[in-house]
Amino acid sequence: MTQTLLLPRWLLTMKPGEDVLEDHALLIDADRIAAIGPRADLLARHPQAERVELPEQILIPGLINGHAHSAMTLLRGVADDVPLMDWLQNHIWPLEKQWVSEDWVHLGSKLAAAEGLRSGTTYINDMYFFPTAMARAALDAGVRAAVSMNVIDFPTGYASGPDDYIAKGVAAYEQFKGEKMLDWTSAPHAPYTVSDETFVKLRDLAERLDIQMHCHIHETAGEVTDGLKAHGVRPIERLDRLGLFSERMIAVHMVHLNEAEIDLMASKGVHLVHNPNSNLKLASGVMPLQALEAAGVNTILGTDGAASNNRLDMFGEIRSAALLAKGISGDPTVASARIALEMATIRAAKAMGRADDLGSLEVGKLADCVAVSLDDVECQPVYNPAAQLVYVAGREHVRHVWIGGRQVLRDRQPTSLDLPALLAEVREVVGRMKAG
Numbered sequence: 001m002t003q004t005l006l007l008p009r010w011l012l013t014m015k016p017g018e019d020v021l022e023d024h025a026l027l028i029d030a031d032r033i034a035a036i037g038p039r040a041d042l043l044a045r046h047p048q049a050e051r052v053e054l055p056e057q058i059l060i061p062g063l064i065n066g067h068a069h070s071a072m073t074l075l076r077g078v079a080d081d082v083p084l085m086d087w088l089q090n091h092i093w094p095l096e097k098q099w100v101s102e103d104w105v106h107l108g109s110k111l112a113a114a115e116g117l118r119s120g121t122t123y124i125n126d127m128y129f130f131p132t133a134m135a136r137a138a139l140d141a142g143v144r145a146a147v148s149m150n151v152i153d154f155p156t157g158y159a160s161g162p163d164d165y166i167a168k169g170v171a172a173y174e175q176f177k178g179e180k181m182l183d184w185t186s187a188p189h190a191p192y193t194v195s196d197e198t199f200v201k202l203r204d205l206a207e208r209l210d211i212q213m214h215c216h217i218h219e220t221a222g223e224v225t226d227g228l229k230a231h232g233v234r235p236i237e238r239l240d241r242l243g244l245f246s247e248r249m250i251a252v253h254m255v256h257l258n259e260a261e262i263d264l265m266a267s268k269g270v271h272l273v274h275n276p277n278s279n280l281k282l283a284s285g286v287m288p289l290q291a292l293e294a295a296g297v298n299t300i301l302g303t304d305g306a307a308s309n310n311r312l313d314m315f316g317e318i319r320s321a322a323l324l325a326k327g328i329s330g331d332p333t334v335a336s337a338r339i340a341l342e343m344a345t346i347r348a349a350k351a352m353g354r355a356d357d358l359g360s361l362e363v364g365k366l367a368d369c370v371a372v373s374l375d376d377v378e379c380q381p382v383y384n385p386a387a388q389l390v391y392v393a394g395r396e397h398v399r400h401v402w403i404g405g406r407q408v409l410r411d412r413q414p415t416s417l418d419l420p421a422l423l424a425e426v427r428e429v430v431g432r433m434k435a436g
Contacts, residue, residue: 008054031404056375062122062368064348067302071108075307109137119395129158131172148187185214191235219253255285271351276320278304337390
């Protein structure tokens with residue numbers, strides 16, 4: 001592969017302790033970052049490299065979506081303005097039972113990947129049925145994904161029960177094992193849909209395969225109250241007794257936490273995924289980010305699914321996380337721009353077990369890079385480029401994306417997906433859903 005020299009106005013590596021670099025360049029060799037240095041030096045040292053000028057653009061690491069249900073793009077907008085359990089039981093689950101299939105998940109996941117790329121997302125931590133379909137969609141789009149071996153205790157159109165879910169998940173893992181663009185997670189859906197026995201099986205599976213776990217926990221006050229009634233303890237205490245909490249666990253939502261639970265998360269090294277916009281829209285509450293930060297918990301960001309958010313927009317999550325934490329705490333210093341960006345990059349890479357390869361622009365790491373234009377009228381003038389990414393720029397300012405050194409978004413157009421054909425297929429499938 002030809003060496004490529006990216007030449008942005010600014011470069012934000014997200015390397016700890018390093019601020020925005022100006023008039024620097026980044027050299028890609030094959031799928032990794034080979035050099036970062038002053039523009040003039042790299043131009044002189046690598047005259048044969050392909051040059052990509054990025055005027056008035058800031059180069060940042062690829063954003064990592066810490067929690068998504070990619071295929072649910074096909075359910076975007078089907079049930080708005082209702083509470084979570086009503087949304088699930090009376091709208092989402094019946095529709096999923098009727099429509100979800102291998103082809104449906106593949107199509108919806110490709111749509112999600114395209115939306116993500118146009119939002120600067122290079123890695124998706126997904127949770128859904130038909131993992132082979134998600135794996136194929138990620139490979140089709142050229143994005144990285146953590147594909148879930150998703151398990152729920154009741155039957156669906158995908159599987160008949162927990163053992164069937166696990167068997168199908170393991171078969172998918174074996175089919176794609178070794179594919180460098182894919183990671184895998186052991187993914188119990190939630191404490192209110194998974195039994196103790198199934199949780200233990202999935203804990204053991206994660207340990208045997210040396211993969212992360214991915215689970216919705218303490219999303220609503222009702223979940224906590226119902227769990228207390230059913231098991232005599234809050235869901236977190238129940239899962240702790242089952243040995244679920246460790247550095248493998250990626251705990252999603254975690255809105256309703258007491259002080260002891262926050263301390264437990266810190267002591268066990270659990271990673272927490274903040275989904276500010278989905279939680280706001282469903283009125284589930286807001287993760288106590290200030291307290292989690294004070295305790296040293298690794299908090300990251302996710303969009304949740306397009307059926308509940310309704311956007312797969314990591315720039316929107318970054319901004320909301322920073323503003324919510326300030327507004328709720330009454331302290332404008334909480335959740336600084338730097339912290340908000342870390343939650344979508346270097347911290348998220350740590351949660352996925354990929355900190356050695358992803359999350360920052362450093363020599364030797366994989367070349368997952370996003371160029372964001374700060375030249376538009378909405379983004380001018382620029383005093384602090386990093387803060388501009390959080391408080392001013394949006395996904396519409398993402399111009400180009402490279403994943404593993406391969407350009408997968410050029411001038412906002414995916415290079416691996418035929419968008420007109422994809423959208424035509426989406427309209428055809430959704431038309432059938434509406435008619436049905």
